[in-house]
Amino acid sequence: MRLSQANNNKIEVSMAPMIDAVFLLLIFFLVATMMKKEDKDIEITPPESISAIKKPADDKAVVVGISQTGEFFYEGRPASVNLLHQELRDLSASEPDRQIRLDADAQAPFNSVVQVMDICQFRGLQNVVIRTYDEKYNRK
Template sequence: MKLRNKHGDEDEIEVSMSPLIDCVFLLLIFFLVTTMLKKPSKDIDVNLPYSNAAVEMEPNDDTVIGIDRQGRFYFDGVRVGRMELRQYLSEIAASNPEQGIRLDCDQKTKNIHVSEVLDLCNFYQINNVGVRTYDESYNQ
């Protein structure tokens, strides 16, 4: 003997899609926001010099001045001329003279270009300047 439902309306079991769609949209928004927060790279493609007497410090990425092997200047990863570099350094000196500056230069860069940047920093009384050298743990 077969049992029958007295009411006669048999409800079919259904999976609701609306919570799943909400979850997918939340994940999509999360990944979009996190990819937009990526910091632009300030590094330029240089072969850093080696140093036996370097003092290991925390990486300073406040402001990066780069000099490639041809003697071209870069400020925070963007190529600039000498006058633009002077202008940026004067603005830093006026707003925050204690701001850290990292100098990245190629092994083959002529010393005159490095001394030019260091002289400009000295002229504007910016004393927190460090020269980045090759470090195996940092440059992997």
């Protein structure tokens, strides 16, 4: 019995290396485009609201926090009233339409909340939102 040797030298393209390369590129671009989000939140219990307007969270919002004892925080770091004035003055000069998210504890002194809102109004910052309790956002 004779076997034909004419067509045994066919060139085959292996798909495995190409699939590996595509997956490596996919992983590279996923890792390269992901940026670590800075944690600006402080540990508070936000007030509950039944009439709050549900808006998607803005990752670019400047976060001003007020703890239960009335301490101020700017972007997650402790701050004084003078530092808030300076930071919000600089913000109003560079980006007056930037959103400011006020994270105040439900037990925070009301005068501290009003003080932050007054600073924002004094600096001409009109895009101020107050974070309230939301089941989806505050889930642990």
